Structure formats: structure tokens, C-alpha cells
Amino acid sequence: MNAFIEKKLMPIAAKMSANKSLVAIRDGITLSMPLLIIGSLFMIIASFPIPGWEEWLGKIGVAGYLWKGVDGSFSLLGLVSVFGIAYSYSRQEKVDGVASGLIALSSFITVTPYVNRAVVALANPNVALPDGFAVPAGVNASYLSAKGVFVAIIIGLVSAAMYNWFIKRDIQIKLPDAVPPAVSRSFSAIIPGAVIITMWLIVYGILDANNLPNLHELAQTVLGGPLGLIGSSVIGVMLIAGLNSIFWFVGIHGGNTVNAIMKPTWIDNLASNVAAYKAGEPLQEIFTTPFMDNFVYIGGGGATIGLVLAIAWYARKKNGSKQTKAIAPLTVVPGLFNINEPAMFGLPVVMNVTLLVPFILAPMVNVLVAWAAMSSGLVPLTRAEASWTMPPILSGFLTTGSVMGAVLQIVLIIIDIALYLPFFIAVEKHFKKQEAGE
Numbered sequence: 175m176n177a178f179i180e181k182k183l184m185p186i187a188a189k190m191s192a193n194k195s196l197v198a199i200r201d202g203i204t205l206s207m208p209l210l211i212i213g214s215l216f217m218i219i220a221s222f223p224i225p226g227w228e229e230w231l232g233k234i235g236v237a238g239y240l241w242k243g244v245d246g247s248f249s250l251l252g253l254v255s256v257f258g259i260a261y262s263y264s265r266q267e268k269v270d271g272v273a274s275g276l277i278a279l280s281s282f283i284t285v286t287p288y289v290n291r292a293v294v295a296l297a298n299p300n301v302a303l304p305d306g307f308a309v310p311a312g313v314n315a316s317y318l319s320a321k322g323v324f325v326a327i328i329i330g331l332v333s334a335a336m337y338n339w340f341i342k343r344d345i346q347i348k349l350p351d352a353v354p355p356a357v358s359r360s361f362s363a364i365i366p367g368a369v370i371i372t373m374w375l376i377v378y379g380i381l382d383a384n385n386l387p388n389l390h391e392l393a394q395t396v397l398g399g400p401l402g403l404i405g406s407s408v409i410g411v412m413l414i415a416g417l418n419s420i421f422w423f424v425g426i427h428g429g430n431t432v433n434a435i436m437k438p439t440w441i442d443n444l445a446s447n448v449a450a451y452k453a454g455e456p457l458q459e460i461f462t463t464p465f466m467d468n469f470v471y472i473g474g475g476g477a478t479i480g481l482v483l484a485i486a487w488y489a490r491k492k493n494g495s496k497q498t499k500a501i502a503p504l505t506v507v508p509g510l511f512n513i514n515e516p517a518m519f520g521l522p523v524v525m526n527v528t529l530l531v532p533f534i535l536a537p538m539v540n541v542l543v544a545w546a547a548m549s550s551g552l553v554p555l556t557r558a559e560a561s562w563t564m565p566p567i568l569s570g571f572l573t574t575g576s577v578m579g580a581v582l583q584i585v586l587i588i589i590d591i592a593l594y595l596p597f598f599i600a601v602e603k604h605f606k607k608q609e610a611g612e
Contacts, residue, residue, distance in 0.1 A: 194266045195331055200434035202259030202330055203323070203441070206251045207559075210441070210463070213247030214558035214572075216240050217448065221557075223575045241452060248445055249315050252322025256282040259330025260337070267338045273363035278333040280367070281374040282326060285389045286317045287382075317390050320445035323438040324393035333370050340366035398439065405439035408545045411461050415470055415537035422475045422518065423530060429475060433466070440466060447557045457555040460548050464556040464573040467512070469544040470537050472566050472586055474514030477536035479566065480590025481529070482509035482517055484598045495605035511563045521601070528600050532593040539593065540586050547585075553578045 220240035221228055231237040260278035261271035289312050317325075340346060346362040381388055387395075404410035414436055418428035443459035450457050473479025482505045488494045489502035505517040514523075523529050547553040554576045560569040566587060570579035 194263060196434050197266065198259045198263035198331060198334070199327055200437075201262035202255045202257070202326070203434070203437050205258030205261075206254040209247040209250055209254060210444075210559040211561055213244045213448075214560065216243035216247070217451075217558050218572055218575070220244065221451065221575060244448065244452070245315075248448060249319040251318075251320050251441060251445070252326045253279065253282065253318045255323055256326035256330045259326060260334040263331060263334035264338055267334075267342075269338045269341050270359050270363070273359060273367070274334045274337045277337055277363065277367040277370050278330050281329050281333050281371050282322070283313060284371055284374045285325065285329065285378045286313050286322070287388050287390075288312060289314050320438075320442040321394070322390060323441060324397045325390050327397070327438065328389075328393060329374065333374075336370050336373075337363075337366045340369070398442070401436065401439045402442075405436045406443065406459065406461050408541065411466075411470075411545075412538045412541045415466075415541050416534050418471075419476045419534045419537060423524060423533060429471075437463065444556065444559065447555055451557045457557060460545055460555055462556045464559050464569075465544065465548075467562045468556075468560060468564070468566065468569040468573050469583065469586060470540045471512070472540065472583065472590065473509045474512050474517075475537075476514070476523065476533040477540050477586075477590045478514040478517050478523065478533075478594075479509055479512075479587055480532070480536055480592070480594040481521075481523070481598060482506045482514070483587070483591050484595045485517075485521075488598070488602055495602055496609055497605040498602060510565050512565075513563065526601075528604070529594070529597050532590075532597050536590045536593045539589060543586060543589065544582060547578075547582050553582045 217240075220231060220237055228237065231240065257275040257279045261275035264274035265271040316322075341362065345365055347364055349358045349361055377389065380386075381392075386392075404414070414432055418432045421428035421432060440461060440463045444462035444464065446459050447457045447462060471477060473482060485498055485502050486506045489499045489506075501517075501520055504520055505514075508514065508516050518524050521529075523533060544553075548555055554574045556573045556579075557575060558573050560572050564572070566583040567580045570581075570583035571577060573579060
């Protein structure tokens, strides 16, 4: 088993973790996460589960402004991500990330279709239309949000790669050394920027002139379709959760590899739930970023909340091993806030075959149990993002807007403890044998 992991699996995992494109996708989407959390805070306030709360906010005229705050944050995820992806990729290549990010952002707007004033006029008869044709009124906001993340990935990576190619081959405008660096960098971006934006303009023009789907719709079909099948099915998500644990087991950050690929799908699902809730329609998507962070990876990758609580239990026993008593304070408190690196590398969990079975099994069981609870209607679907460091029970309540979310987390924690406990007993016995030998 160890030989297979070291010779076959670990090199693959290491390459994925160090892949510049995956790192850029992870960093770019992470850059937008504060907006998700801020928007969720507005949403939680606007829809706090107290009878009459939403009606009261509407009467005092505050509800509309709170939902405006939701729109102002959720609706920028794609826009922020395209900048962040290009910025991260160019920084890894030791090239000016800000200029690269701005060019990618401009390219993103270039391929995004406008909302036609004729469409606006249907909703607002007071809009005056010019004779004979309709003039663009603005960018379709839905494409700037989670729906635009797939295009953000494509444009961010392609534009950054092209920008890096120009700069590294010195195809740029150079100014004298006396010119301030900020001005010099701006001029150096003109040639590559003009070429890159023109290229994306041609792509948009070809699709538009031939009445083909725009780039956002194509990306949703080509990338979003297959990833959606995996990331929105219980079997697919269980496999992802297991694979995340396997990567962690060999010392590779699973969240930076497997989850980075699937995160656009889960963010898009969350945005769909937010839009449905705002419209007063039933929520449809079970698998979202808060579902994964707060109901699957409880305590961190591998759902190690069960492990750290088992450690805490044995640390309180008089006959507990010295190693367990020493590890407990370092692992339990961070674990309650979903920070499990102390347990991963201090116990350790990494490359510890004794804990491999529950480490893979616990998050997979969490997926199955949480999916069953939500699909049956026992627990509402997630509709708000919570910080990944928010302790369980509280996060379950806030992300679902229901006490049943917190109850589900308690059930999952009990299951995780039951899964980890027999295997940690074996670890504890090993600790005692070591200490007896000493």
C-alpha cells in the first residue's frame, strides 16, 4: 500500500498541487470569496429565520437595500475571478500581475454580451428607443456573477499566458529609466494588451455575426456540463470527497487540487439557490460551497472533527498516553474552527495507514447522510456562505437558515466520532507501547 502511494499516487498529486494553472484558478476564485461571505451576511440579515422578520424589514424600507448588497457582491464573482486568475498566473511567471489581470478583465467584458435596450424597454415602457434599431444598454449582470466563472477561468489563463509570452520576449514599449515605474509598466502592457483584447473581440464578433451562442454559454456547455454532472450528483461528490482525503493523506493539500477544479460548479449552484430564494422559488441545488465546507469537511479535510474529539476524550482519561495528552490542546481547538493542519502533521494523519480508512470514509459518509437529509426535505438546502473557520452547529444554522442545519451537523459529528474512534484506539495503544518501551 505504502509503495503504491509513494511511487504512483504521490507524484501525480504533487504535480497537480504545483500546477500553475490550478494554483491560479484556486487563487483567483479565493480572491472572490470575501464577496461571497459579505453577500451572505446581507442575505442572512435580510432573511433571518424569525417569524415576521422579512415582512418587518420590508415595512421599514430596509429589505430592498439588503438585497441590493447581496446583488452587489454575488454579482461580481466572475469579474473578480478573471482578474485574480490572470494576476496569480503572471505572478507565478514573475511578470506584472496587475497589468495581466486588467487585460484579462477587459477581455472578459469584451466577450460578454450587452443587454439590449429593446429588452429593457419590455420591462420599462418609459425607455426611449432610437428609430430603426436598439442600442446596447449595458452588460448582462448575470454573466459577471457565478455564471461567468467558467469564462473567467478560460480568459484568465489564456490571456495571462499570452501576456507572459509578449513580456518575456520583450515585445513591449520601453520607456527611459527616468520614467516612473508605474508609468513604464502601463506602457509595456499596451502592445500585448491590444493584441489580446483584439483576439477576444474577434472571437466575440465571429460568434455574434453567425448567431452562435456567446462564449459564456459555450463554456457552460463544454466545461460546466461535465463538471456539473460530477459536482451535482451524490456519487460524484462522494468520489471527490474521497479523492480529497487521498491527496491529503500523501501530504498534498486536497482543497487546492480537487476542490479547486469543482469550486466553480458549487459556487454556481449556491448562486442559483440565492436567486431562487430571492424570487420566492424552491431551492434546487444541494451541492454548494457551504454544503461542502460545513457539512462534508467538518473539522477540515477528512472530516477530522471526529478524530480531534476522540483525541480530546482520551486526553481526559487518567490512563491516556502522554502523546495524546500533549497533542490534544494543539489539535482540538483549531479543529473546532475547521483548521486541521496540527492534526494532519502533528498526530500525524499524513501517511498514517492506521487512520487511512476513516480519513477517506468519514467525508464520504457525510456527503451521503447530508444529501439524504436535504433531498428528503428534513433539512433546508444551503442558501448562504459562512466563513470556513466558523464552528459547526453555528455554521449549520446560518447556511441553511434553520435549526435543522445545526441538528444535521451534530448527527454528522457523532457519525464521524464513531468512524474514527476504533482506529484512534489502535493509535492510542501504539502510543502506550512506545511509552512503555521508553
